Amino acid sequence: MTDFTLRATTSLEYDDALALVRSLLADAGFGVLTEIDIRATLKTKLDVDVAPQVILGACRPQLAHVALEAEPSIAALLPCNVVVRALPEGGSVVEAVDPDVMMSVAGDGSAADALRTVATDARQRLTQALGALPGQTVEAH
Structure with a gap:
């Protein structure tokens, strides 16, 4: 399978990791537009228990605007999803959709050039944020 996420595993427990990820995203210039509590949603809808897990949109x-100007349909791939999930053995995993995935649908030409610039910038910022987690390893996954 092709790598489609940037992944960091941290020794931080879930609540601490989630709070720090929000802060690190803000430091990297990202705002959180949406938040989906997967654990709560699956408990409410299916009455199943899963590990704590949240998707942050x-x-x-600035990057979204450039991408949308280049290719309005790219909106279907926005925002950048960042998942924070508790690990059964302790610690947490943080995964973000790799912005380079956007390039697989970009095609050629000036739109692709603009999207490549956006993807490179977003990837650098997300990698920096994930890399700032304590006790972590970052990898494409």
Whole structure:
């Protein structure tokens, strides 16, 4: 399978990891537009228990604007999803959709050039944020 996420595993427990990820995303210029509590949703809808897990919809408006100007349909791939999940053995995993995935649908030409610039910037910022987690390893996954 092709790598489609940037992944960091940290020794931080879930609540601490989630709080720090929010802060690190803000430091990298991202705002959180949406938040989906997977654990709560699956408990409510299916009455099943899963490990704590949240999807944060992170957006850097400047990058989103450039991407949308280049290719309006790219909106279907926005915002950048960042998942924070508790690990059964302790610690947490943080995964973000790799912005380079956007390039697989970009095609050629000036739109692709603009999207490549956006993807490179977003990837650098997300990698920096994940890399700032304590006790972590970052990898494409």
